Amino acid sequence: MDLSRWGVREWTMTALAFVVFCVCALTAGRGLASGANGEVLRLRFGGDAARTRVVVDLDRSTRGNVVSAGDDGRVIVTLSGVVPRDQLSGAGLGLVRGYRVAVSGGASRIELSLASGAEIERRFLLPPGDGVSHYRYVIDLKTTGRAAARHTPSAPVRHATARTERPLIVIDAGHGGRDPGAMGAHSRESTITLDAALMLKAELERGGRYRVRLTRDSNTYVDLYRRVQIARAADADLFISLHADAGSDPATRGASVYTLSEQGAGRAVREFTRGDDWSRELRLPGRDPSVDRILLDMTQRVTQNRSAQLARTLLGGLEAADHPLLRRSHRDAGLAVLLAPDVPAVLLEMGFITNPEDERTLTDDRARRRLMRAVAGGIDQYFRDPVGPMQMAATGATGATGQP
Ligand SMILES: [Zn+2]
Numbered sequence: 373m374d375l376s377r378w379g380v381r382e383w384t385m386t387a388l389a390f391v392v393f394c395v396c397a398l399t400a401g402r403g404l405a406s407g408a409n410g411e412v413l414r415l416r417f418g419g420d421a422a423r424t425r426v427v428v429d430l431d432r433s434t435r436g437n438v439v440s441a442g443d444d445g446r447v448i449v450t451l452s453g454v455v456p457r458d459q460l461s462g463a464g465l466g467l468v469r470g471y472r473v474a475v476s477g478g479a480s481r482i483e484l485s486l487a488s489g490a491e492i493e494r495r496f497l498l499p500p501g502d503g504v505s506h507y508r509y510v511i512d513l514k515t516t517g518r519a520a521a522r523h524t525p526s527a528p529v530r531h532a533t534a535r536t537e538r539p540l541i542v543i544d545a546g547h548g549g550r551d552p553g554a555m556g557a558h559s560r561e562s563t564i565t566l567d568a569a570l571m572l573k574a575e576l577e578r579g580g581r582y583r584v585r586l587t588r589d590s591n592t593y594v595d596l597y598r599r600v601q602i603a604r605a606a607d608a609d610l611f612i613s614l615h616a617d618a619g620s621d622p623a624t625r626g627a628s629v630y631t632l633s634e635q636g637a638g639r640a641v642r643e644f645t646r647g648d649d650w651s652r653e654l655r656l657p658g659r660d661p662s663v664d665r666i667l668l669d670m671t672q673r674v675t676q677n678r679s680a681q682l683a684r685t686l687l688g689g690l691e692a693a694d695h696p697l698l699r700r701s702h703r704d705a706g707l708a709v710l711l712a713p714d715v716p717a718v719l720l721e722m723g724f725i726t727n728p729e730d731e732r733t734l735t736d737d738r739a740r741r742r743l744m745r746a747v748a749g750g751i752d753q754y755f756r757d758p759v760g761p762m763q764m765a766a767t768g769a770t771g772a773t774g775q776p
Pocket residue numbers: 546547553554561615616
């Protein structure tokens with residue numbers, strides 16, 4: 373891993389990232405508190421299975437005290453003078469399997485359960501600055517190369533969070549409401565995606581192996597950021613956005629799968645900062661080119677590799693069902709719905725609404741069911757052979773999402 377990632381530059385980026393996160397948080401109606409009591413606002417994670425950064429967002433200064441340094445499979449740090457606003461807990465990333473914040477007197481007790489052996493490399497408080505209006509307490513962890521005490525070593529992080537629950541899949545029906553998407557000869561994309569989403573949900577729930585949530589279940593408009601939020605808030609195991617393609621040549625047909633590449637993230641930023649609908653929806657702060665870098669940083673490699681894995685198994689499922697594929701069927705793009713840094717996500721273009729055969733497939737009940745079975749088969753395959761973050765850290769250095 374490149375140590376310069378943790379350099380001074382990183383701080384500028386982290387700071388700017390906060391602008392994005394704060395603006396996003398406000399958008400979601402969870403603004404920063406300015407009350408009398410100090411609060412722990414949230415925890416964020418970055419890095420990988422070799423080095424993991426934990427950032428605790430706070431609305432005032434604090435002092436940290438290490439209770440447990442990782443020897444017993446946990447890192448516990450208390451932060452004085454701040455308490456969590458809500459119950460805070462969830463899955464971690466990299467070396468952190470999961471976290472929990474509890475109130476302990478007038479302090480917060482941050483408990484990180486480790487996915488593998490780790491120790492605290494450094495910790496420090498960052499005051500407001502660089503356009504960030506609140507404090508951050510940072511805990512950097514590095515691997516000891518040993519198994520975590522009391523934990524199984526090489527189990528993949530996201531799927532080994534002591535979860536007895538079935539995997540949660542968020543299905544996103546593209547477009548909707550005032551945004552009909554692409555138009556075919558007899559159909560519109562927003563209807564096709566909703567029908568497909570409902571069918572895929574039924575298909576996945578039929579086996580009893582998954583929990584499924586939809587970002588919309590009627591012809592309503594849901595903004596792109598909200599769709600990402602739904603997946604993140606639900607701690608989804610994967611996110612699949614369904615769309616239908618459109619082209620100027622009616623002969624063009626076939627499905628394709630998008631994942632977010634680094635290049636894709638860059639393109640997303642250019643979209644956002646152009647002042648079009650997306651940027652208004654996401655309320656990104658401005659046209660600062662460094663936002664580009666922030667989003668790159670936000671898209672964690674582990675997630676990217678998991679997304680690429682999902683893209684492969686989905687295409688495998690479609691291929692096995694003889695569903696036509698576009699020539700370069702796995703593409704990467706900067707699509708806002710793929711921007712969640714911690715939920716593996718793909719966007720499936722199920723076919724071309726502008727191609728007569730594809731349109732028939734997408735609107736015919738039987739053909740569509742066949743297609744959705746194939747998609748469900750790809751998802752089954754994804755969960756059958758999960759790739760652990762250790763392997764990914766070793767093999768995924770240049771990203772596995774393929775270059776455009
Ligand atoms: Zn679309």
